[in-house]
Amino acid sequence: MDLNKKILAIYGSPRQNGNTSTLMDKFLEGIENSSFNNYTVNKVFASKVNVSPCRECRVCSKTGECVVKDEMQDIFKLFIEADFIAIASPIFFTTVSGYLKAIIDRCQRFWSLKYEHRKNIFTKEKNGIFISCAGSGAKDIFECSKKVIRSLFDVVYANYYLDFLYNNIDFKGDILKNKNAMNEIYNFGKSKKFENLLKGVSMNKKLSFIFFVALIIISIIFIGCSNAKAENPDNDLTYKNNFTLENIDDEEISLSDFKGKLIVLNFWATWCPPCKAEIPDFVETYNEYKEKGVEFVGVSMDSKSDLRQFIQAYDINYTLLIDGGQVSKQWGIRAVPATFILGRNGEVLFKNIGLMEKSKLVSEIEKRL
Numbered sequence: 001m002d003l004n005k006k007i008l009a010i011y012g013s014p015r016q017n018g019n020t021s022t023l024m025d026k027f028l029e030g031i032e033n034s035s036f037n038n039y040t041v042n043k044v045f046a047s048k049v050n051v052s053p054c055r056e057c058r059v060c061s062k063t064g065e066c067v068v069k070d071e072m073q074d075i076f077k078l079f080i081e082a083d084f085i086a087i088a089s090p091i092f093f094t095t096v097s098g099y100l101k102a103i104i105d106r107c108q109r110f111w112s113l114k115y116e117h118r119k120n121i122f123t124k125e126k127n128g129i130f131i132s133c134a135g136s137g138a139k140d141i142f143e144c145s146k147k148v149i150r151s152l153f154d155v156v157y158a159n160y161y162l163d164f165l166y167n168n169i170d171f172k173g174d175i176l177k178n179k180n181a182m183n184e185i186y187n188f189g190k191s192k193k194f195e196n197l198l199k200g201v202s203m204n205k206k207l208s209f210i211f212f213v214a215l216i217i218i219s220i221i222f223i224g225c226s227n228a229k230a231e232n233p234d235n236d237l238t239y240k241n242n243f244t245l246e247n248i249d250d251e252e253i254s255l256s257d258f259k260g261k262l263i264v265l266n267f268w269a270t271w272c273p274p275c276k277a278e279i280p281d282f283v284e285t286y287n288e289y290k291e292k293g294v295e296f297v298g299v300s301m302d303s304k305s306d307l308r309q310f311i312q313a314y315d316i317n318y319t320l321l322i323d324g325g326q327v328s329k330q331w332g333i334r335a336v337p338a339t340f341i342l343g344r345n346g347e348v349l350f351k352n353i354g355l356m357e358k359s360k361l362v363s364e365i366e367k368r369l
């Protein structure tokens, strides 16, 4: 196993020592000043590399390779080898810079491998962060670029772990005046949490498989030896469709924690307008039915920082969990919102794709009380 962790840092701004590059440097400085030193940083300055935009020749659909022989060939390798990806970009016309977009579009080769060839050439699963600054103060100014970065992370098998987004930052050096921003990103780089992220998710598939098999064997031995009923709800094998995810406070919560209750399970995202539209109805319905043994659990595709603001703005009063993609994949979620009603033992009783009208939700709950 390669113990030297590789961090891929992509600077998307053409402005030297601009706001987003300053943030990226601060993040790397945090790592440098941490106790962890077994890592290499590969920096890519998008405006300085020779990468032409995608020509849409579609050869990658057939071969999985990109025919354009420029510096992107080296960047492909960096994506494949990376244990962590940090991408910084200013907002240009509501999205990422053109230089960065050229790199992203060339990752069509990875899209093709994943979705057309169904082939995974990435031996490492990894986490990624997105760093951005925008001149405007508009609340939704980062939404478009977040989607762009999310779809890039998807094809390079990276989990969109966190973002650092700052608006009202326009002129060169503006970000230096925002001490909170500088401290926040520095502290993240220096943190044990980041070190663990870097170390923890880079097991290659073979090793993960060995761990998985070992876990199964240990579980079988444990179940075989024990007559006692498991106390931990995760071990409750009678509960169907169970999963465990973290909430914004890093607490792990399992569906089976609500065993015995009817669960309204909603897959959603803050960037999805119909998902947002149904939240006030969920808040109301939860208030009306929580005393009657009904629990609401939202599974969000967002980062913790996005969610924190959203929970306050919408006064969300029920459990919200964050999914890096694994759980929604297991549940076959291709579009959000998707809402399920689960019985008292986790069994699926009802499914609705798309916006859920309050009257429909209430009548489906009533039928099952």
Ligand SMILES: Cc1cc2nc3c(=O)[nH]c(=O)nc-3n(C[C@H](O)[C@H](O)[C@H](O)COP(=O)(O)O)c2cc1C
Pocket: 013, 014, 015, 017, 018, 019, 020, 021, 089, 090, 091, 092, 093, 094, 095, 133, 134, 135, 136, 137, 141, 169, 170, 171, 172
């Ligand atoms: C070509 C261009 C387009 C821009 N478009 C937007 C925009 O759509 N929305 C916005 O809020 N800021 C916009 N800005 C402002 C930048 O996002 C802002 O100045 C940012 O801090 C630059 O970061 P940097 O120093 O890392 O390049 C634009 C700036 C330029 C040069």
